[in-house]
Amino acid sequence: MNTETKTRKSTMVKAINQALDLGMEAFPEMFLIGEDIGEMGGDFGVTRKLWAKYGNERVRDTPLSEAAIIGTCVGAAMVGMRPVAEIMFADFLGECYDQIVNNAAKMHYMFDGQFKASLVIRTACGGGFGGGPHHSQSVEGWFLNVPGLVIVAPSNPADAKGLLLASIESDDPVLFLEHKALYRSKGEVPEGYYTTPLGTAAVARAGTDVTVVATMRMVPFALEAAEMLAGKGVSVEVVDLRTIRPYDADTVIESVRRTGRAVVANEAPGIGGLGSELSARISQDCFHQLAGPVVRVDGADTPIPFSDELEHLVLPGTDHIVSAIRRAMTQPDRGA
Amino acid sequence: MNTETKTRKSTMVKAINQALDLGMEAFPEMFLIGEDIGEMGGDFGVTRKLWAKYGNERVRDTPLSEAAIIGTCVGAAMVGMRPVAEIMFADFLGECYDQIVNNAAKMHYMFDGQFKASLVIRTACGGGFGGGPHHSQSVEGWFLNVPGLVIVAPSNPADAKGLLLASIESDDPVLFLEHKALYRSKGEVPEGYYTTPLGTAAVARAGTDVTVVATMRMVPFALEAAEMLAGKGVSVEVVDLRTIRPYDADTVIESVRRTGRAVVANEAPGIGGLGSELSARISQDCFHQLAGPVVRVDGADTPIPFSDELEHLVLPGTDHIVSAIRRAMTQPDRGA
């Protein structure tokens, strides 16, 4: 973040709301669009009070037409607007996949830079609240292989605010993932306008024995695991990726080269997800420094079941990270 | 493949056409559906003559409604049919992404096994013919992180036929990728009905120094590279993955453990694609056998441009595989 230092304790919902408010103040070309985001303030209350302040035109309710919502954003961006869409649940991105992947993400390239898809798609993702198979998914894996798209995934209120403002400022299409389980989590949030640069990871906790790379809800889990293991004499470094595409490989690689051990934690299924991408990159770039294979923490290779008991079995938590770190620590030192 | 031994030289288009014909004969519950697949025989001629043989009902033309086409397949499969859809270009799968990912792939799981999404989605993918950004993509990366979906990707006519018949027999939803550049390629194809099991890779060429894992068009490129390097004293093993999800890690791992060196070749962009998944898996499971990092051959992290000259720059070819193998061979032996 830039310069602001005065902070205030706030939930992630409020931090995002603030970022939207500040963005609307700063950019006359910005508008909000989505289902019931206006007077109602959105399904999770993220846009609350913005309709009252900015009105129908700039806080625009839509019918249940996800493809048209994103298409509208792309078109508006083509003529210099900065639309910010809310897709109520990330699971619904399947309906506007074409618009995101073939339209927004390719626009700038295929028309030789003549248009900018300066739009943000905010959406609530992740499991853990009994939402079942269509309201719980971690969808970053759907979009990882899509050049031209930026994927942002904050883990705490301060980053959420700074990253969202950076996303709004960005001239690229940004998929902004808001983990539902983090909405009510609290943290110190700087007041006023600031941006947290896209494409940069944060070292959420410094350590020397093992690096845990995590995103969104896995970050607090990893920090909890690190805290638990600190008592056992294991020094865990937690890297919060923050931007998933294009991601900050430098910070990840530097950390793993230093610690020689890597755990990658990711809520989505393991096959073909962010965990694979990170594991591949670390394995390739830290080949000579790694004491042992990258240890993975992933969701099960299943949809998300409804029942609490079953959902709990397919989603990773602090325990899984703790055992992954322990496993990594059994690897013999290999001298960095 | 099962038992048939009499073979005949045939293009991949013809081999797929044969599989469809044999499937239609064998399964009264099978039908074909897609845009202009009937009397016209499909944009690439893959369904030629089947309309004349099986009629309007079982070879069904549709309007330009990709989401409804896949939805129709899912619904029909729910009541025991075996629909085989053609989506003209893989790039159009974005429009039915929701149907594939949230409906077909989750059906069996979320309804506790009560429905089977026994459907096949055939589609033409890949670049190299000036199709531009919306007719050239390799889309397996869009679907890699989707549990419940089977992704099949043949590299030659005989496999295409056997894998397609296995896909039709399968009770899971299969995304069947047909690389356009392979359609006219020829090979010996066994006559009659046979299946090539899903989820099994093939060793397309045995070797001892380095393993190249490839799919679709990368397989002939890899074989060409292997042939070139054989003259230079390098023994290259080429593993043709054939099924991308769930894939045959055993064959891949066994091979790399034996050779100690791995190259992964993939036409799609590198970040978050199949190359990452394979590299991660190999790096983790062959940690102690690998002489050096997995070497990657990927498409550029860009959309596919129109002009021949530019397209050539973003797609990998035999040359890239040759240099990747050379790079792998510079890695010091590490004793398997």
Place this chain on the structure above:
Amino acid sequence: MDESTLSSLYSDMWLIRAFEQGLESEFEKGNVPGMLHTGLGQEATQAALAANLEATDAYFPDHRCHGINALAQQRHRGDGRRIMAELFGRSTGVCSGKGGSLHSADPRAGNYGDNAIEGSYMATVLGVALAAKMRGEPKVACAIIGDGTVGRGEFHESLNMSAIWELPTLYACVNNGYAIFTPVGKGHASANIIDLARGYGFPCEQVDGNDIEAAHAAVLRACDHIRGGKGPYFLEFMTWRWQGLFTGEFRPPDEVRYWREEHDAILMAGARLKEMGWTDDDLEKVEGEARDIIESWIEFAKESPPPDPAKATADVYAGFEVSPS
């Protein structure tokens, strides 16, 4: 409508109301996971549909169709309580707790399952209808959707394909005036959904969804048409949902009063029965029976064990195993 039909539908409506009210109070107590949408206020529409759909038909319920699901499950399988158990996420649920409120299915009851991506089964229903047509089965394939869901492009892809292929599809559009917070006339070019459906050239009818006699007759007409091989049919039920937002009521008091007090399906049907000679006691008895049944179903759900942990990784594929993580 004759008294015995009306009486039976009256019981059905009470079962729905008792089901949803029982569920709501369990939800408030924290006993039901996830989200809750109820069919309260839409009992006549739901009872009319349930009464005309056979076990060999196929319907796709939406997020407010617990009542239809329960009636179908009870009538065709004798175990309506398994719908309740599913909502509690229990092993005895119709999907062993894997689906929940938004993904309950039992094809042997004609219930082909909700898809919580609103509108996506507008496409799926085509396949069930097409298969029935290809096989010469007299099946009605019915998609039940809200007014808001009409915003999805797949709504139109579906109507178009049903029309050109003359499929046995029943579109049951439940126009309850709102999509979450958005009034139907703000979300659509017309507040009358049939205006958006008429272009496809098959019969479209708008009916008072709180008038059980009208609703039942309309569904019967539509099913006859479809079973007679005459192709698709579109019904728009004008009704209203009791449930406001999770945060409370947002609709004008007059509107609330009208629908809950003047034009309530159960009150209106009760009045008709009284015209036919029923007493208040007779009516109350029906209500009481419904509430007893639901109480026992809730009991059953609560006492049922949670799903077998093996279910977590079972059935991802029909042909491949997934190992527990």
Place this chain on the structure above:
Amino acid sequence: MDESTLSSLYSDMWLIRAFEQGLESEFEKGNVPGMLHTGLGQEATQAALAANLEATDAYFPDHRCHGINALAQQRHRGDGRRIMAELFGRSTGVCSGKGGSLHSADPRAGNYGDNAIEGSYMATVLGVALAAKMRGEPKVACAIIGDGTVGRGEFHESLNMSAIWELPTLYACVNNGYAIFTPVGKGHASANIIDLARGYGFPCEQVDGNDIEAAHAAVLRACDHIRGGKGPYFLEFMTWRWQGLFTGEFRPPDEVRYWREEHDAILMAGARLKEMGWTDDDLEKVEGEARDIIESWIEFAKESPPPDPAKATADVYAGFEVSPS
């Protein structure tokens, strides 16, 4: 229509025809990469649209709109040949050869680019229209789509949103009777696309797309309506494409004859001009001029260098670099 307007449109139509025929012959020689769809036969519809769209408007061309693109590029930027160069994949093309036939754009000519996923810009056009409305600009935002493309659900999402927001959207549906091989009446519940559009409540008009006077008048009417702030407008142009399948002609000979000989846009306009006193020589002169222009454009395209290799990895992101692989 007065003679000078007709004369100018007649030239425009010849430019389109010469463009497509020149292109077709170069394609056959293997000089044009990728696929080719031409606007031959649809010249009147295209000329009518091009004549009424200003540089400050925004239109989304489809795969047959090379002609509109060339006219717009020539009129508003003075460099129509850059459309030709784009189709050849050359550095001098409007997108430096990165887009090609299916992705040519130049917003300064009002050309917002084709999207080869047919129908997807039905959604995009909403945003351009909405922005114009929010800014109070009198822009017409026009989506040009074929009859087949109407099958996409986004067609309806778009019409609905244009209607409820009263956007300045012009829908120009080019009904040429077929989607690839599929006749319009087989793909849609009605062979008259306006039947599927009328439910949205804004003006829908069907017009002879080969009658330049009728087509031009209709576009003018629609643009006046839209620029007057009265919301969206739907035009269906009844026309026919010369191009059959890549493998040849598949339509009945009578139909082919009718459209190519009896109801050809250029022949009909020529006859009108002759009524106004033009001679065959006058007509031929226009054709000759068009062919000369196109010949020079093709020359230009062929002589232009291929794109700078750096373009391959340029502009993937506006804010991040991608390194060459």
